[in-house]
Amino acid sequence: MSTTATMEVFMTKTKTLDDNVSEQVRLEDQHETVIHAMGGKPLFAPVDLSRPGLKVLDSGCANGRWLKDLQAASSAEHEYVGTDVVESLYPKPPPKNTQFFDQSIKESWPKEWARTFDVIHQKLVMAAALPEQNTSSVVNSFAGLLAPAGWLQMVEVDTEPLVNNGKAQNQYIEMLDTLYNKLGYGKSRIFADLPSEMEKAGLINVEKKDVLVKYGAAVKDDEDIGVKSLRTAVAGVPNFLSVLKAMPDAWREEWDDLQERLKQELAERGGQMKYIVCWGQKPSP
Numbered sequence: 001m002s003t004t005a006t007m008e009v010f011m012t013k014t015k016t017l018d019d020n021v022s023e024q025v026r027l028e029d030q031h032e033t034v035i036h037a038m039g040g041k042p043l044f045a046p047v048d049l050s051r052p053g054l055k056v057l058d059s060g061c062a063n064g065r066w067l068k069d070l071q072a073a074s075s076a077e078h079e080y081v082g083t084d085v086v087e088s089l090y091p092k093p094p095p096k097n098t099q100f101f102d103q104s105i106k107e108s109w110p111k112e113w114a115r116t117f118d119v120i121h122q123k124l125v126m127a128a129a130l131p132e133q134n135t136s137s138v139v140n141s142f143a144g145l146l147a148p149a150g151w152l153q154m155v156e157v158d159t160e161p162l163v164n165n166g167k168a169q170n171q172y173i174e175m176l177d178t179l180y181n182k183l184g185y186g187k188s189r190i191f192a193d194l195p196s197e198m199e200k201a202g203l204i205n206v207e208k209k210d211v212l213v214k215y216g217a218a219v220k221d222d223e224d225i226g227v228k229s230l231r232t233a234v235a236g237v238p239n240f241l242s243v244l245k246a247m248p249d250a251w252r253e254e255w256d257d258l259q260e261r262l263k264q265e266l267a268e269r270g271g272q273m274k275y276i277v278c279w280g281q282k283p284s285p
Contacts, residue, residue, distance in 0.1 A: 022235070023089070024063060029232035031065045034123070034155070034275065036225045037213040042069040044209060045151040045279035047119055052076035054118040057145065059105055060125030063089045067098060070121075081117075106132045109145055117145050123155040126191055130183035135190065135197045143201040146282035152203065153279040156191035158210070160274055168261040169215075169271030172237070175255055179240060182247050194278040203280030211275045218270025233271070234263045 035042060047054070053076075058067050061082030068091075071080060082090070083103035090100040103109070105122075106129055120142050129138055142152050159177035161170040177188055184190035195208045215233045219226035237259040244250045265271065 026232055026235045027062050027089070028065065029228040029235070030124070031069075033215070033225060033229040033232055034211075034213055035069065036219070036222060036229075037211050037275070038277065042066055042073060043119070043121070043153060044207075044277050045119070045153045045281075047151050049074040049078075050076050052078070054078040055081070055116055055147070056119040057081045057083065057113075057117045057121070059083050059103075059120065059122040059142070060128070061090075061100065062086075064091050064095065064098065064100065066121060066123065068095055071095065071097070105129045105138055105141075109141060113145055115145070115147050118147050118150045120145060120150070120152045121154075124157065126154075126156055127180060127183060130180070130190075134184065135193060136200065139194070139197045139201045139203075143198075143203060143282060148282055148284045150282045151279055152198065152282075153277065154194055155275060155277050156194065158192055158274040158276045159189050160192075162212075162272055162274065165271045166265045166269055168258060168265040169273075171254065171258060172233075172262050172271075173273060175237075175240060175244065175258065178250055178252075179244055182244075182250055191276060194276055195280075198278060198280035201280075202283065204283050206278070206280035208276060208278045211277055212272045213275050214270060214272045216266030216270040217268060218266075218272055230263065230266045233266055234259055237262065 038044070056067070056070065056078055058064070058081070061067060061084050064082050067080045067082050071078070077097060080095070080098040082098065082100045084090070084100070085102060085104050087100070087102055094100060105125060122142070126135060126138065139152070146152060157176060159173050159180060161173055180190050181188050195206050198206045214229065216226060216230040219229055241255055241258070244255070
C-alpha cells in the first residue's frame with residue numbers, strides 16, 4: 001500500500017469512528033492542550049484584532065474551535081472562513097460571521113480567494129498534505145491567498161527528542177518522526193524549516209517561537225488540561241502505528257505496546273513535545 005493510501009485509511013478511520021464522537025473529543029482535547037501551552041493565545045502574529053472587517057482563514061479547521069477562540073479574543077467583527085475535508089465535523093449551525101468550505105490543502109485554492117485574507121492559520125495539518133505537497137508548496141499557496149500586509153501563522157510538531165522525557169514519550173516522538181520522514185521523502189524534522197520556507201515565499205517579519213506542550217502529570221497548573229492532554233496524547237497512537245505497519249521498513253517491534261506504556265508514563269511522570277509556532281507577513285505594495 002502506498003504512503004498516500006495508508007494516510008487516507010488513517011484519516012477515514014479517525015474521523016468516521018463512532019460517527020465522529022471520539023474524533024470530536026480528541027480535537028477538543030488537542031486544541032485545549034496546545035492553546036494552554038501557548039498561554040491561551042490563539043494568535044501570536046501581531047494582528048490588530050480591534051480593526052473591524054478582517055478576513056480570516058483557518059485551513060484544516062476541523063470542528064472550527066480555533067476560529068471560535070479567535071472570535072472570542074476579538075473586540076471587532078470579522079469574516080471567518082474554515083476549510084477541511086470532513087463536512088460532518090463542522091459546527092451546526094455555524095457561528096456568527098463564519099462559513100465552512102470543503103477544501104483540501106492538496107488541491108488548488110479558489111482563484112477568487114487570491115490576495116483576500118488578512119489572517120491565515122493552520123495547525124497540525126501538514127502531515128495530511130504529504131507526500132503530494134510539501135512545506136514549500138503549502139507555504140507558497142498560502143502566500144498567494146494573503147492580502148497585502150496579511151499574516152500567515154502555522155503550528156507544527158518539531159520531532160526532536162527531549163532530555164526530560166521518559167522512554168515511552170521519546171519513542172512516541174521517534175514514531176512520529178519516522179512517519180513524517182516516510183511521508184516527507186526521507187527528511188527528519190521536516191517541519192523545522194518553516195521559517196526559511198516562509199522567507200523563500202516572500203514573507204517578511206518572519207518569527208518563530210518554540211512552545212513546549214506538556215502532557216499528563218507534567219501539567220502542574222490545570223488538572224483538567226492534565227487529563228485532556230493525556231487523553232489526546234495516546235488517542236492517535238493506534239492509527240499512527242497502523243499506518244507505519246503498512247509502510248516498507250518502517251515498523252519497530254518496540255512500538256508494539258507503546259500506547260499502554262505511554263499512557264502509564266504520562267500519568268505518572270508526564271512528558272512534553274516541542275511545537276513550532278511560525279508567522280510571517282505579506283509585504284505591502
